[in-house]
Amino acid sequence: MRINPETVERIKQTADIVEVVGDFVSLKKKGANYSACCPFHNEKTPSFNVNPSRQIYKCFGCGAGGDSIKFVMDIDGIGYGEALRYLAGKYNIEIQEEELTDEETIRQNERESLYIILNFAKNFYRQQLEDSEEGQAVGLSYFRERGFTNEIRKKFELGYSLDTWDSFIREALEKGYSPEILEKAGLLIHREGSRPGDRQTTGYDRFRGRVIFPIHHVSGKVIAFGARILKSDKANANQKGANQPKYLNSPETDVYHKSDVLYGIFQAKNAIRQLDHCYLVEGYTDVISLHQAGIENVVASSGTSLTVEQIRLIGRFTPNVTILYDGDIAGIKAALRGLDLVLEEGLNVNVVLFPDGDDPDSFVRKVGAEAFKVHLKKASKDFISFKTEILLADAGNDPFRQAAVIGDVVNSIVKIPDAIKRQVFFHRTSEMMKVDEQMLITEGNKQLRKLQTQKSQDRRQPSEISSPEGPKDLGSFSNDESRQNAEISADFFPLENDFAEAPPRSRLHYQEEAFVKLLVVYGTKELEPTISVCQYVLGQIDGIDFKDPIFHHLLTLFRENFGRNHVLPTDYFLNHHESEIRDQTIEWLTVRHELSDLWKDKHHIDVPLEIDVLDKTSFNNILRLKKAFIEEKMKVCLQQAVHANTGEEQESIMTEFMHYKSISMAAAKELGSVIG
Template identity: 50%
Template sequence: MRIDPETVERIKQTAAVADVIGDYVTIKKKGANYWACCPFHGEKTPSFSISPAKGIYKCFGCGKAGDSVRFIMDMEGLGYGEALRHLAKKYGIDIQEEEMTDDQLVRQNERESLLIILEYAKEYFKKQLYDTDEGKSIALPYFKERGFSDATLQSFDLGYSPEAWDAFLKAALKQGFTQEIIEKAGLVTQKNDDGKVYDRFRNRVIFPIHNVSGKIIAFGARILRNDAKNQAKYLNSPETEVYHKSATLYGISQAKNEIRAKDVCYLVEGYTDVISLHQAGIKNVVASSGTSLTIEQIKLIGRFTQHVTVLYDGDSAGIKAALRGMDLILEEGLQVNLVVFPEGNDPDSFVRKIGSEAFIDYIKKEAKDVISFQANLFKEEAGDDPFKKAEMIKEMVQSISKIPDAIQRSLFLQKTATMMRMDEDVLLAELNKIQLKKMKGASQDPQQISAQQYAEVRQLIEPTFADEDEPAQVQNLAYYQELECVRLLINYGHLEINPEKAPGLTVVHYLIDELEGTVFQTPLFIRILDLCKQEFGAQRAPKPDFFLHHTDEEIQSFSINISSEKHALSSEWKDKHEIRVNTDEELLEDLAYKNVLRLRKVYNDQHLQEILSKLDSLKADAAEMDQVLLEFIRLKEIQKNISQELGTVIEK
């Protein structure tokens, strides 16, 4: 069942954004808005603005934006429907649901069935651990040897799967679960080619994997038999409708609040590392579960903190894995340090050996940023070999190039020059070469790089390169006019463009009529314009709330960004200084009219450039040349007329 629109609207109206956010952070009223330190990134000066009037929030530091539902989705790691139910429960709102389509029902029912069978499996494995002779004699001793307390076993829902071939399958079938859903949950697997299925996790201790909100989505399992030569030591659930390994971190449900509170996430490799540290009181820790770190996992961490400390084994394989992960973390804009333990130790064994306080002290003392760590490592490996040293310095600069913040890049470059006794200009030239290569290989996103940016970087590397070598302008000139158009539609689409001259004519009506046949070039703006057309076709003029509370996160975030002002105009301009500043609402007719003209002009200019390119490539075909020239003259006349209307310089 799906929550009906009226109930959704009632939840949004009741769940005041300031009240919802106030449960998580301290908010202070300032003027019409509230301000707080952003809960999504570490900061000491509040840049997180909450607008009760609009029912939205926006952080001017990290860019996070949304409404009360989006806030709960991000803070608790819930889906849209789950967040609505969370708020409905908080405010005592009865959920009214409506029928879904057959496809929606099938998809939801399958997902809910998977979560139910996985929850049942968790309880089954726990029962096997505590209530059977096999579990108490084989699995419990293993956990006790690791030093795990009963409270820890319960906190992480640890369990045991018996040795029998199909014990779980039989138990689940007896409970009424179908073999199809058991297979889809990854709890059984086929035996050879005969089509028979058996339990996937046999004779293994079980580590349930939770999603951010605490629901069981998969399992990890460790074998206990030492003579099992042909079996993997660790086994994980396969990918399912609810489990995507690359987007999952082990322990995130238990760690998220502590990560947010401590403003740092400790990243380890294995399940037992997480559990041992958690038991030692170090709860802001998650694991990549033995897989290579992914962008999705880093973004998941980034929802709770911008600071990551990687805790990896001291062997060469662990160090290399850590370095690969650090580059990815840097690229996502997070701040990362690395701690390597003495050889033969991992976080699990080391914290048990020295205790939690000494462990924390060790991290504080040994944590190194990526450049310091690489410098120490490379000096040791390269020795006096200048060729090896040069290659390693290039690797360091390559890591620095991943950092999106220009100031941080510059500081790390200075640090590298000092540590490696290099001329900073030489390193800067190397960095610029890497940046230029990135730009050349970039996709054809019209907003990604302009010719000016390209030339500036190129000039730093080869100051003498000729102007004729400059690339064609790749910045989409229409972008800014399309941006202005959707800004008007989102903020003022429902208003009359001129109540005196044209009563009843709204901005959305005017712009849709004037833009008939026009195709935007920016995908997001195309979607927003299509939404406006749909609403107008249904005889509705969409108000800002339609966009500010839209379920599409990209549309909602964009709409909040262009609707939010970091600084409001003081009333003293008018009251004290008697200076009156016209508002957009008072200038709607002029703004909309000129926006349409500028859009037409920029599209016309683009067409002119295409014609000029065509003229350059034409051969001696006189008839074709004449036709192209006539089109060129027609476009130049349009350009001249629009320029005159806009009052701009007329092109010759």
């Protein structure tokens, strides 16, 4: 089904860019606009701009830009139709649909099909938990034993999968879902020897006999499942499937990449943004128990190693993160070595330790919500101090191991991008270790130079670093020795907006762009009654065509429409069907730096805006364009003169050159740019 044009237009008119982007990124007011660190590339200094008056966003680093629909498409990796449906759901807009042709149905985005079947599975598992006899006896009893209320089960959309081979598959096939899409969504495991399309032998349910924890994307869509088995191996010893893993997760799919996802981020993002803090735990039940205790700014790594992508996901909403560890010291030591990259991403990291044998879930149920919150405040330590204490206690009085601890801690400190924070931690660490602060700084400088040298080598050998190796492992909360050796994947001195440089552009190219920008942004504005900017500037450049294909195309559009007494408005280009024109328009409309109100309010200096001096801007624009156009002709004349066959031909060419030069000088004089 296709969403009809009227509904699409209503969605566009209703969706607010600040609200839509704010669901995924923590925005800060900056003049008339909003700014943030870009969610589409890694950066430490905000270059992402949201313009509420134009309803557009633009990143000055990676170049991403568009409207609310484009943002949802890019942030979520979904198609146009699914983005519209997401926004319609957000703003409670009823969708009116039209029938698709057979060909359009075939071309329908497979990712959208995955979201649909995953949502169907979520609803099926929830229904089995609440309504089936087995679900109530097994699944519901388990959740109630853990103290999960009806409200919290609904909030996290918990469910249950019956302990049968194919109860879900049979239901899905009856509803018309194909075995192929069930397998691609990670819900079906193929039975050996089965044939696709054979409903009797297709395969079996992946999550049978388990309670279900849906995993949500930050936008709220279900993208995968975690499932916990409830029957013990002893009770299940004589049955097929004995010795199954306690927890089972969905496999990687087109919509689920576990290194990019944090469990509970959808339910927690608003609280994280409001409180400017995030708690990071290990498991599903840790998250749910803390939510029930009133601590909603909490997410989980779902028992996997923490990755750079997950850290950056937290960083969209807050720079402050506290990691909650259980009392397993061996597991903590294994995780410490990888968590340096959390510092390297610019986050402020604290650590809270629980008594041995307790995790956040068991501890909050043991002591209650208020005592738990008190413990969080009392036990919280910054990551550097925590790491120093753990490693020093392990080293004891052995001077060689103590020396190794100094090197290890300094290596963590130099990962911090902020120089002031580094200085503070060098001072604090020198007091804790009872060593000279300057010695620590000197050692830190050595390590910084090593990082810079390595960085230079990596850049000279791109072929050696370009092969994908999957997400970098930052250490887990388990005692898995294989996760101890995390590699440094980001430079200590990151180059903001480090993108390939565009080839140099000519002066004429810049003037063509300035001229077309004037038309696109201000073409409908009036310089005088009945005289628009478009009418004035087009009348001054007869005989001039542009070289750049996009600028030439835009100029032609203005000329053709003005010939029909119609001036194209800015919104026409913002919603143009050609992405290059849309992107270029967004770039022209987005101002990176805004003038401070202090100029006028405090210093009483009135700085005119571009729109206030359109007459002067238009006049100067025309002169600069003509000057650049004439200078290109002068270059051609000089080239022709060099290759002239006769003196007479050369003299004729130079006469033409001097004519152009006199025009150029006159324009320069008018512009006040004559250089003696």
